[in-house]
Amino acid sequence: MLKNKLIIMLALVGAMAGCVSNQQARVDFDRNSEITTTDYKTFAWLNKSKILAESVDANPVMKVRIDNAIEQAFIAKGYQLVNDAEQADFTISYTMGSRDKVKVDSLPVMYRTSFMWGSRFYGGMGTDTRVRNITEGKLAIDVYDVKSHQPVWHGWAVKRIKSSEQDNPSKAIKMVIEQVVAQF
Template sequence: MKPIKILILSTLLTFIAGCATNSAKVDFDKNTNIETVNYKTFAWLTEAKIMASPVDINPVMKERVDNSIEQAFIAKGYQLVSDAENADFTISYTVGSRDKIKVNSYPATYNSGFGWGRGYYGGRGYYGSMTMGTETSVRQYTEGKLAIDVYDVKTHQPVWHGWATKRITSENSENPLATINKIVVEVVSKFN
């Protein structure tokens, strides 16, 4: 596997930076047929904790995410129990990443600040050619996703699905534990 791919996958789970211009998009979906207000205890759905582990997941980062998710639910007042059958709900999560390309194309005069650069008149008189050049920029980036799922133990039904997506940057690896905790808390805060 290429070193850059390993680096990207290692930083996948640390996809939150404090930068407001690159904040995570957080949302959720809830099964309104199941009431969650009486939930008091939770357990992991499986011993592995992660629903579908990527082949090359960093085991150190996985442990950080496991612990962060546990602590986020405990901080909301739920008690962790070891036996899933004795819990009110179970949890699991998934992670992933996708390489993306963003292409921007602007008229050549767009960046001049005035909008009526030399290309507007075509350099051939007042009504000259209306053909204007364009400036195109292409950026490649990786977008990471973390999703947390909640299942009702009694009905064995999915209750809640919360997720966050974020562009992964080099700054995300500077303080991985803090960034993991921040994104997990943001997602879990949507659960009620």
């Protein structure tokens, strides 16, 4: 009976570990409750470079993809892009970055059994340890009210970047940006 419970527990842990490794981006936001955004119709970029602070090792092609995806996400929500920031209802900017991490997972392995002289001998509980290098990307989008010059909204996403997404990032960029902007 104990062995069956252990097998079920390990199967659940394995399933949960599989879900974590395939998880989507973690998305959240913070809003300035003192500013109403219900009348917003137009937006512009906060500055000419569009990004708030560009990292030294930024990929310029990736930046263009992100610029376009952010514009398209706000347009899809019904806002109109204008060139003059002073004529817009709100302005937008963003920051992005990535970080390499080492991920260590240690999972228990099943009891090992052996037969000695016709009876069972239960060995100790061992662990299976895996060490992996992962890359985690973060994107944050900021919205500012033009009239009051106050920050209105800050949305962000953090996502583990798979090697397939590093090779072809356009789909992942679009998906993450749409998830962030959907919170606005």
